[in-house]
Amino acid sequence: MAMENLKQFLVALSAAAAVGIVSIIFVLIWVLNYKEGFAWDGGLAEFNWHPVLIVIGFIFFQGIAMVAVFDFHNAAKIPNMYSLHSWLGLTALMLFCLQLVLGVGIYLIPVTPASWRAAFMPLHVYGGLLLFTSVIAVALMGITEKLIFGLSNPKYKDSPPEAIFVNVLGVVLVVFGALILWIATRTSWKRPSDQVLHTLHTSGEGEDSSKVGPVLSQLSDGTDAEPFGDIRRRSNKLDDQAN
Missing domain, CATH: 1.20.120.1770 (Four Helix Bundle (Hemerythrin (Met), subunit A))
Incomplete structure (x- = not known):
C-alpha cells in the first residue's frame, strides 16, 4: 500500500x-x-x-x-x-x-x-x-x-x-x-489479488491448484487474478533481483 x-x-x-x-x-x-x-x-x-x-x-x-x-x-x-x-x-x-x-x-x-x-x-x-x-x-x-x-x-x-x-x-x-x-x-x-489467492489456496489443505484455478481466476470485484505459477515466478524474479 x-x-x-x-x-x-x-x-x-x-x-x-x-x-x-x-x-x-x-x-x-x-x-x-x-x-x-x-x-x-x-x-x-x-x-x-x-x-x-x-x-x-x-x-x-x-x-x-x-x-x-x-x-x-x-x-x-x-x-x-x-x-x-x-x-x-x-x-x-x-x-x-x-x-x-x-x-x-x-x-x-x-x-x-x-x-x-x-x-x-x-x-x-x-x-x-x-x-x-x-x-x-x-x-x-x-x-x-x-x-x-x-x-x-x-x-x-x-x-x-x-x-x-x-x-x-x-x-x-x-x-x-x-x-x-x-x-x-x-x-x-x-489486499492485493495475489495475497487473496494465496490465502484462499493455502487455507484449503491438500486441494490441487489445477482444480481451483478456473474459480480463482476472478476476484469478488471482477478483476482478473494471476495464476499461482505466475505469482511464484514473479516472486522468484524479485528475489533474484534483490540478490
Whole structure:
C-alpha cells in the first residue's frame, strides 16, 4: 500500500472509530439523562437496554438485546413483532447467524475446498455490508418509533430537547455507517489479488491448484487474478533481483 493511501486509510479509520464512540456516548446520555437508566424489572428502564446494546455491539450483545425487548413487551402486555422495526430486526438477526455459520464453516475449517472459498467470497462480502447497513436502518426506525410512542408531553412533533438529541444520534449513526462503507469499498485499501489467492489456496489443505484455478481466476470485484505459477515466478524474479 502506497504511503499516501495508508495515510488516507488511517484518517478514515480514525474518523470512523471516533464517530462510533460518539454514537455510543450519545445513546448512553440519552438513556441515563433523558430516560430512567437501566433496570431489569419489567419497567420502562428495562427497555433501555435494547437501544444501548444494539448501538454498542449488535454482534456481541444481540442475544441480550433481543431478550430485553421481548421481556419488556411481555411484562407491559405489549404485542411482540408487530412493527416493521421488529420484522427487519429479527430478519437481520437471522441473516447474521446464517452469515456467521457459513463464514466459520467455509473459512475457518481447513478442509473446506479453496474453490468453495473463492466462490462464496463475493456473497460473504456483500452479505456483511448488507447486514451492516440493515442494522443501522433498523436502529434508526427503532429510535424514531420509541420517540413517537414515548414522548407525550411535549410530543415528538413539538421537537423537545430529547427529540432533537436523539435525531442527532440518528445522524451520527448514518455518518458512522457511511464512513465504514467508504473504507470497506475502497479498492486501493484492499489486499492485493495475489495475497487473496494465496490465502484462499493455502487455507484449503491438500486441494490441487489445477482444480481451483478456473474459480480463482476472478476476484469478488471482477478483476482478473494471476495464476499461482505466475505469482511464484514473479516472486522468484524479485528475489533474484534483490540478490
